[in-house]
């Protein structure tokens with residue numbers, strides 16, 4: 001089958017660790033763009049499709065504006081993170097482009113064809129988030145290796161080399177026990193302040209590490225983190241009534257050996273096997289080595305973010321989490337194991353990936369052979385997933401209808417074309433009121449609930465939209481009278497263009513819901529089901545939304561469609 005034009009997109013470059021399962025890549029391709037290399041590798045195969053590669057982040061609206069998405073008949077997701085998947089899902093709802101969503105974890109996998117507003121979207125079923133631990137467990141009372149790795153990766157590393165970490169500094173009310181809460185909050189704040197001091201010592205050291213470097217700042221870090229902080233925890237006796245107490249590190253036992261290594265300049269040559277559990281001395285040596293190397297890097301890099309494939313960062317996290325484990329009498333881990341824990345790595349299986357990619361392609365055929373009819377394809381397509389039943393490796397199920405409570409599917413939305421550089425908030429507000437027939441006023445907020453305007457917050461009115469949003473951002477508009485529904489407008493920036501507010505897309509199931517509720521009475525709402533893509537678009541002739549800027553009809557088609565808990569404005 002000829003797909004016409006296929007665009008392949010990925011933000012990453014090829015790593016050695018990809019070669020075992022990503023068959024299009026070879027050793028020589030390491031560090032090259034995945035998308036470009038994949039396209040090059042299959043270009044010569046016998047097919048009639050034109051292949052185009054893009055190296056970039058799908059969420060980058062400059063490189064991939066809305067018009068990019070609108071250019072496709074179908075989008076295939078094979079992403080590995082929730083943020084990007086949710087983003088593509090949302091854009092597909094705005095643009096109504098069908099989405100073939102897929103994913104694998106180890107031996108499990110699934111393919112979900114999504115026909116916007118006709119079938120469940122990616123957000124319709126809540127997704128489980130990665131396992132979270134209480135802050136106090138990570139900060140004060142670890143009991144498993146993963147607690148220590150999380151502390152090293154999410155707290156210590158960003159505090160010393162990155163942008164800091166506020167989410168692991170507890171605020172009141174996070175502990176079940178109130179007494180623990182007070183003591184812990186105070187303790188953690190003090191620890192955090194001291195770490196800021198250490199960060200300064202690192203920055204100073206980074207400037208001074210010359211021919212005869214002074215590494216005493218590393219001793220201060222070790223003493224603070226592995227001895228003094230633990231002594232302070234021990235003083236909080238209520239923490240230890242039903243737990244075994246930690247044992248602070250006695251650094252003086254090791255400091256001489258470390259100093260000799262530093263003086264002889266051999267410290268940076270220390271290398272422990274990644275498959276072997278190191279002794280305390282070896283972990284200390286690795287800690288000192290990686291701290292020195294990361295500090296030197298800070299001369300060129302402003303901030304360093306943890307990346308499991310960054311050897312210095314991995315050695316720092318591995319050694320510091322092991323030293324903490326030792327203090328809390330928790331089993332130590334090899335560097336390889338720490339890498340798996342820190343990188344949330346679930347082994348990827350080439351066969352599962354291949355099977356799911358195959359089903360993705362097969363499933364899309366329903367859409368193409370039906371002449372791109374979403375209704376027919378939605379009826380014919382199946383969700384495919386691995387099966388836990390022995391002797392039956394895959395299972396299928398009919399596609400479910402959108403979840404009526406889905407925060408994505410249940411929203412009235414549209415795409416607004418405008419020039420964010422020149423359009424002021426005031427003009428935008430005025431146009432909204434005219435176009436959608438708000439009776440009084442609106443409130444306008446960003447998608448992360450930052451209020452830009454409402455009737456008693458007018459400070460921003462004369463500022464252009466570009467001061468608050470970028471191309472591709474979503475704005476939330478709500479009716480100050482709370483009669484009309486909240487709406488979501490995706491902003492598509494077009495320099496020099498007059499503002500064009502869209503006719504809104506109303507999810508079909510909400511239309512049916514309201515018809516059932518309101519019976520025949522409501523002749524204000526004029527809507528039509530069953531146009532080619534199944535989306536309810538308000539009728540051209542009779543609906544005021546279609547007649548932009550004309551005040552010929554006082555009624556509004558989005559009247560009374562009120563969804564609770566959608567927008568939190570403050």
Ligand SMILES: Nc1ncnc2c1ncn2[C@@H]1O[C@H](COP(=O)(O)OP(=O)(O)OP(=O)(O)O)[C@@H](O)[C@H]1O
Pocket residue numbers: 009010011012015017018034056057058059078079080081084348
């Ligand atoms: N926002 C994004 N834009 C473009 N590509 C993305 C985005 N987020 C993730 N990806 C890509 O999605 C792909 C997911 O693939 P997968 O998890 O199978 O392999 P991988 O990430 O190469 O494996 P590993 O994590 O072991 O390196 C990756 O190639 C990743 O670069």
Ligand SMILES: [Zn+2]
Pocket residue numbers: 120121122123124125402403406407408409410
């Ligand atoms: Zn949904």
